[in-house]
Amino acid sequence: MSLLVVGxxxxxxxxxxxxxxxxxxxGSATFFSAAASLLSPVQLVGxxxxxxxxxxLRFLEDRGVDFAGLEKRDGESFRWSGIYNxxxxxxxxLETRLGVFADFEPLIPEAFRDARWIFLGNIDPELQYDVLExxxxxELVVCDTMNYWIAGKRDxxxxxxxxxxxxxxxxxxxxxxxxxxxxxxxARWIQDHGPRMxxxxxxxxxxxxxxxxxIFFAPGFPLEEVFDPTGAGDAFAGGFLGYIARAGSAxxxxxxxxxxxxxxxxSFAVERFGxxxxxxxxxxxxxxxxxxxxxxxxxxxxxxxxxxS
Amino acid sequence: MSLLVVGxxxxxxxxxxxxxxxxxxxGSATFFSAAASLLSPVQLVGxxxxxxxxxxLRFLEDRGVDFAGLEKRDGESFRWSGIYNxxxxxxxxLETRLGVFADFEPLIPEAFRDARWIFLGNIDPELQYDVLExxxxxELVVCDTMNYWIAGKRDxxxxxxxxxxxxxxxxxxxxxxxxxxxxxxxARWIQDHGPRMxxxxxxxxxxxxxxxxxIFFAPGFPLEEVFDPTGAGDAFAGGFLGYIARAGSAxxxxxxxxxxxxxxxxSFAVERFGxxxxxxxxxxxxxxxxxxxxxxxxxxxxxxxxxxS
Numbered sequence: 001m002s003l004l005v006v007g008x009x010x011x012x013x014x015x016x017x018x019x020x021x022x023x024x025x026x027g028s029a030t031f032f033s034a035a036a037s038l039l040s041p042v043q044l045v046g047x048x049x050x051x052x053x054x055x056x057l058r059f060l061e062d063r064g065v066d067f068a069g070l071e072k073r074d075g076e077s078f079r080w081s082g083i084y085n086x087x088x089x090x091x092x093x094l095e096t097r098l099g100v101f102a103d104f105e106p107l108i109p110e111a112f113r114d115a116r117w118i119f120l121g122n123i124d125p126e127l128q129y130d131v132l133e134x135x136x137x138x139e140l141v142v143c144d145t146m147n148y149w150i151a152g153k154r155d156x157x158x159x160x161x162x163x164x165x166x167x168x169x170x171x172x173x174x175x176x177x178x179x180x181x182x183x184x185x186x187a188r189w190i191q192d193h194g195p196r197m198x199x200x201x202x203x204x205x206x207x208x209x210x211x212x213x214x215i216f217f218a219p220g221f222p223l224e225e226v227f228d229p230t231g232a233g234d235a236f237a238g239g240f241l242g243y244i245a246r247a248g249s250a251x252x253x254x255x256x257x258x259x260x261x262x263x264x265x266x267s268f269a270v271e272r273f274g275x276x277x278x279x280x281x282x283x284x285x286x287x288x289x290x291x292x293x294x295x296x297x298x299x300x301x302x303x304x305x306x307x308x309s
Numbered sequence: 310m311s312l313l314v315v316g317x318x319x320x321x322x323x324x325x326x327x328x329x330x331x332x333x334x335x336g337s338a339t340f341f342s343a344a345a346s347l348l349s350p351v352q353l354v355g356x357x358x359x360x361x362x363x364x365x366l367r368f369l370e371d372r373g374v375d376f377a378g379l380e381k382r383d384g385e386s387f388r389w390s391g392i393y394n395x396x397x398x399x400x401x402x403l404e405t406r407l408g409v410f411a412d413f414e415p416l417i418p419e420a421f422r423d424a425r426w427i428f429l430g431n432i433d434p435e436l437q438y439d440v441l442e443x444x445x446x447x448e449l450v451v452c453d454t455m456n457y458w459i460a461g462k463r464d465x466x467x468x469x470x471x472x473x474x475x476x477x478x479x480x481x482x483x484x485x486x487x488x489x490x491x492x493x494x495x496a497r498w499i500q501d502h503g504p505r506m507x508x509x510x511x512x513x514x515x516x517x518x519x520x521x522x523x524i525f526f527a528p529g530f531p532l533e534e535v536f537d538p539t540g541a542g543d544a545f546a547g548g549f550l551g552y553i554a555r556a557g558s559a560x561x562x563x564x565x566x567x568x569x570x571x572x573x574x575x576s577f578a579v580e581r582f583g584x585x586x587x588x589x590x591x592x593x594x595x596x597x598x599x600x601x602x603x604x605x606x607x608x609x610x611x612x613x614x615x616x617x618s
Contacts, residue, residue: 087490181396184533205514206528217605219515219526224493243611256608290611296526297606299565302552302599 002043002114003245004138005032006106006131007121007234009046009057009070012274013081013095016088016228024274025056026080028121028144031231034278035238035265036119037063038286040245043112045069045131049077049100059279069109073100088226089203108134117245119237120164122146125156132163140250142166142241143195144233150177161194165250168237170201183208184215199240199259201233201266209259216256219296221267221289228273232266235278239265239286257290264289311352311423312554313447314341315415315440316430316543318355318366318379321583322390322404325397325537333583334365335389337430337453340540343587344547344574345428346372347595349554352421354378354440358386358409368588378418382409397535398512417443426554428546429473431455434465441472449559451475451550452504453542459486470503474559477546479510492517493524508549508568510542510575518568525565528605530576530598537582541575544587548574548595566599573598 005028012026029046036042041064048054048070061067076099084091106127114136120128120143128143143164149157150173157177161167167190175181178189187198187210198210204220240262247254264286271277314337321335338355345351350373357363357379370376385408393400415436423445429437429452437452452473458466459482466486470476476499484490487498496507496519507519513529549571556563573595580586 182533182535184531202514205511208531215531215605216608217528217531219528219606222493222517222524222526224491226491247611253609257611260608261611287611294608294610296524297528299525299569299603300562301603302556302566302570302596 002112003036003040003117003119003241004043004045004108004112004115004135005029005036005119005121005238006045006108006128007032007119007123008078008101009044009048009052010078010080010101011052012230013079014228014230014273015083016273017084017086018225018227019273021273023079024276026231026274027078028123028234030057030060031234031269031275031278032119032121032238032241033060033065034275035235035269036242036245037065037238038265038278038281038283039239039242039261040064041066042242043069043115045106045108045112047071047073047100047104049073049075052077066112069107069112071107075100077101082230084229088229091229106131106134116140117241118142119241120144121234122149125149125153125160129156129160129163132160140165140241140244142168142237144168144237145173147173147176158193161190164195166197166199167195168199168201168233168240170203170233174198174200184210197255199262201236203229203232207236207259207263209255211252211255214252216259218259218263218293221263221293222296223267223270226270229270230274232269235269236262236266239263260290260293261286263293311421312345312349312426312428312550313352313354313417313421313424313444314338314345314428314430315354315417315437316341316428316432317387317410318353318357318361319387319389319410320361321539322388323537323539323582324392325582326393326395327536328582330582332388333585335540335583336387337540337543339366339369340543340578340584340587341428341430341547341550342369342374343584344544344578345551345554346374346547347574347587347590347592348548348551348570349373351375351551352378352424354415354417354421356380356382356409356413358382358384361386375421378416378421380416384409386410391539393538397538400538415440415443425449426550427451428550429453430543431458434458434462434469438465438469438472441469449474449550449553451477451546453477453546454482456482456485467502470499473504475506475508476504477508477510477542477549479512479542483507483509506564508571510545512538512541516545516568516572518564520561520564523561525568527568527572527602530572530602531605532576532579535579538579539583541578544578545571545575548572569599569602570595572602
C-alpha cells in the first residue's frame with residue numbers, strides 16, 4: 001500500500017496579518033507528507049540544497065516518511081517568500097529562488113517504483129510525465145498543476161492527462177485549463193481529456209469531486225481564524241491520498257470520504273504557520289473533524305419524501 | 310399554519326447573455342410566493358400600480374396565494390431593469406423606478422395578523438418594524454435586508470433585529486453589517502444583536518445556517534447553465550419558509566431541511582427568466598432535487614471512526 005509523492009521541499013518566508021516566519025519548512029511534497037503520514041507511510045522524492053535543515057524533517061521520518069528519494073545537491077534550497085493580504089484571500093509572491101530545484105529531475109528509487117498511490121506535486125508537467133515513466137502500475141495517480149503550467153506548458157500537460165486518474169486543481173485553474181467558466185462544464189472538459197476524476201478546490205468554499213456520473217461536495221470547514229493558507233492544497237492532497245492508502249481502496253465510497261479527510265487536513269494546515277499544526281496533530285483529532293464535517297451537511301430525509309408524496 | 314410575506318411586487322426588465330425579457334413578473338414578494346406556494350398557502354402584502362398585469366398573478370392565486378393584502382394604487386408599478394455580465398456573477402442596475410412602491414406602507418389585513426410564519430422581504434427596516442407591530446405573535450420571523458439599508462438605515466435595522474428570528478443575508482451583507490470579514494464572527498455578531506439565527510447565502514457557493522451552537526451547510530446546486538439569477542434569494546426564502554410552514558415546525562431538524570428546500574427552490578429559480586421556472590414546477594421535482602442535495606454531500610462514516618480508533 002505504498003504512497004509516493006514527488007514535489008518540492010522548500011523553505012518559506014511568510015507574512016500574514018498575524019506575523020512573519022522566515023525559512024520555515026515548506027514545499028508541496030513537505031505539506032503533502034506532513035498530512036498523509038498521519039494516515040499512512042509515505043515515500044518522498046524531491047531535492048534540497050546543502051543549506052537545508054534536515055533535522056526539521058525528523059518528525060516526518062518518525063511518522064514513517066521514507067526520504068530515500070530526497071536528493072541533496074550542491075547549491076541553495078528552493079526558497080519562496082510571500083505576503084498575504086488582510087483577509088488572507090490573496091497573496092503576493094515577494095521572491096522565488098529555485099536554487100537546486102531549477103534542475104530537479106525526479107529519480108524514483110528502485111524501492112519506490114511499485115507505488116500503488118502517487119501524488120504528482122505541482123512541478124513541470126514534463127517532469128510529472130517522467131515520474132510516471134519510472135513507476136510500474138500505480139492504482140491511482142493524483143496530479144496537481146497551476147496556471148503557470150497551464151499557460152506555459154499546455155501541450156505537455158495535455159500529454160500527461162490521460163495517465164492521470166485525478167486532476168486536482170482550484171477553480172481558476174479548472175477554468176483556465178478548460179476555457180469553460182461553469183465548473184461542471186470545466187470538469188467534464190477535463191474528464192474528456194484524460195483524468196477519470198477531477199477535484200476542484202474552492203478554498204473556503206469547499207471542494208468538489210467529479211467522478212463519472214456523480215458529484216460529491218465537501219464544504220470548507222468553518223474556522224474563526226485562518227492563520228496561514230500556505231500549503232492548504234497540498235495538505236488536502238495528503239489527507240485525500242493518505243486516507244485512500246490507509247483504506248487500501250479507491251472505491252467511490254472511499255473517494256468521497258477521502259475528499260473529507262483532505263478537507264479536514266487542509267483545514268488544520270491553515271490554523272498555524274507552515275506545517276506547524278500538522279506536527280503534533282493526532283488521528284483522533286482528524287477523525288473528530290471528519291465527524292464534524294458530517295454534522296455540517298447532514299439532514300434527515302423529509303417525511304414527505306419518505307412517504308413518496 | 311399561515312405564512313405571510315411582505316415585499317415588492319414588480320416588473321423586471323432583465324438582460325443576460327441568454328436574452329432579454331421586458332416587464333416580466335418580479336419583486337421579492339412575488340419570487341417568495343412563487344416558491345413558497347408550492348409547499349404551503351401564502352398571504353401576500355404589497356402594492357402595485359394601475360398598470361400592473363394582474364392576470365400574471367393568476368397562477369399564484371391558483372396555488373393558494375391570498376392577495377387580499379395587495380394594494381392597487383394610482384400610479385406606476387415598481388419597475389427594475391438590470392443587465393448581467395457574461396458569467397452572471399455581477400450585474401448592473403440600469404434603472405429603478407419605484408412608482409407606487411415609493412410610498413408603500415404595509416397594511417396587514419385583519420385576517421393575516423395571526424400569521425405563524427413571516428417573511429419580511431427587502432424593504433426599509435422601519436417598514437419591516439411596522440409590519441411586526443401589526444401582527445400578533447408569529448412563531449418565526451425571517452428578515453431579508455441589503456447593503457443599501459445596512460449603510461443608510463443602520464439604526465432602524467438594529468432596532469428591528471431583536472424582533473427577528475432569522476436574518477437572511479448574503480456574505481457581503483453579513484460582513485458589512487457586522488464589520489467582521491470572517492463569516493463565523495459575522496454570524497456571531499449578528500446573533501449577539503438579536504436574531505437567534507442567521508442564514509448566509511453565498512450564491513453558487515451555497516448557504517450556511519448558523520443556529521445557537523450549530524452550523525449547517527448546503528452546497529450550491531451544480532447547474533450547467535445559470536440562466537437568470539434574479540430572485541434566487543427570494544426563491545430561497547420561499548423554499549425555506551414554505552417548507553417550515555408545510556412541516557408546521559421550526560425545530561432544528563426542520564430548519565436544516567428548510568435550508569435545503571430553500572437551496573433547491575433557489576436553484577430552480579435561476580434556470581429560466583424571472584419566475585418562469587417556478588410556474589409549472591412540481592413538488593415531486595422539488596423533493597427529487599432535495600434528495601439530489603443529499604447525495605451531493607453524503608458520505609459513510611469511515612470504519613476507523615466507527616470502531617472508535
